[in-house]
Amino acid sequence: MNFKEYRKKIATKSLTKYVLVLKNRETLEDKLSITLTPLNLILLLSGIFVLFAFIILFLFTRTPLREYAYRSQNETFYKNEFLKMNNLKDSLMLKIENIEKERQNLLNILSGNDSIYQNVPLTDTANVSLDFEADKISEDEAKFREEYEKTSQNLAEISPFELKTFFPPLKGFITDTFNTETNHFAIDIASAKNTAIKSIGNGTVIATDWTPENGNIIIIQHSDNVISVYKHSSAILKKSGSYVSAGEPIALVGTTGELSSGYHLHFEMWKNGTPVNPKDFIIF
Structure with a gap:
């Protein structure tokens, strides 16, 4: 066949x-x-x-039967996911600790206490000997010193804050001034939308936030327990903990917040927890 x-x-x-x-x-x-x-x-x-x-x-x-079919692969997948979630948890806990630290620092400043960031070593005067023999001076020199102390202010009594000058945060038109009678502890400066707002001095950003009343807010701590506050901005350019220099852009002019009626900057200055008039220290 x-x-x-x-x-x-x-x-x-x-x-x-x-x-x-x-x-x-x-x-x-x-x-x-x-x-x-x-x-x-x-x-x-x-x-x-x-x-x-x-x-x-x-x-x-x-169906759920896939858990049994790919059990070994799923165990590896869930293990990796668990590690990712654990790392994310640690990261969030660290951020929460930083936020709490910044909040406590701000409360200290507003209460007139020292900043937790200001670790300036103080001179230990406990062991300084004051036992010395004053130089002998003439009668005329002694008289001159006495008259000088009566008619002149000793420059050593002037605080560094009184001698300090700050960078203007924004160029524009002042629409409202510092007034304790109306509880307006700030200066309002009108300017064009998205104009750069600049830091008045070297410092550290201790808080960035948003509130319904004030919109975007950024707060900077400077030396001598001075803080500057900038409100109603359209955008924040720096993060909490960032170091900024005098004249460095930190935000943009906006009109965020219910208390804002136009594009402007609501600018405050605080010294030892007390508001001060910015015009006493800045030439606008």
């Missing part, structure tokens, strides 16, 4: 029809009859197999 005859024989057998009959066992009555060929049977079984494989694949990819 050659190949052609063998192939023809196989084709003939695959197309041979068979009848599958289901009978009633007691009456032998035909209940169901199905005509099949070997080829149809193969196709039917193949279809059932494919359907079964699809169902299994669906169960192990789209």
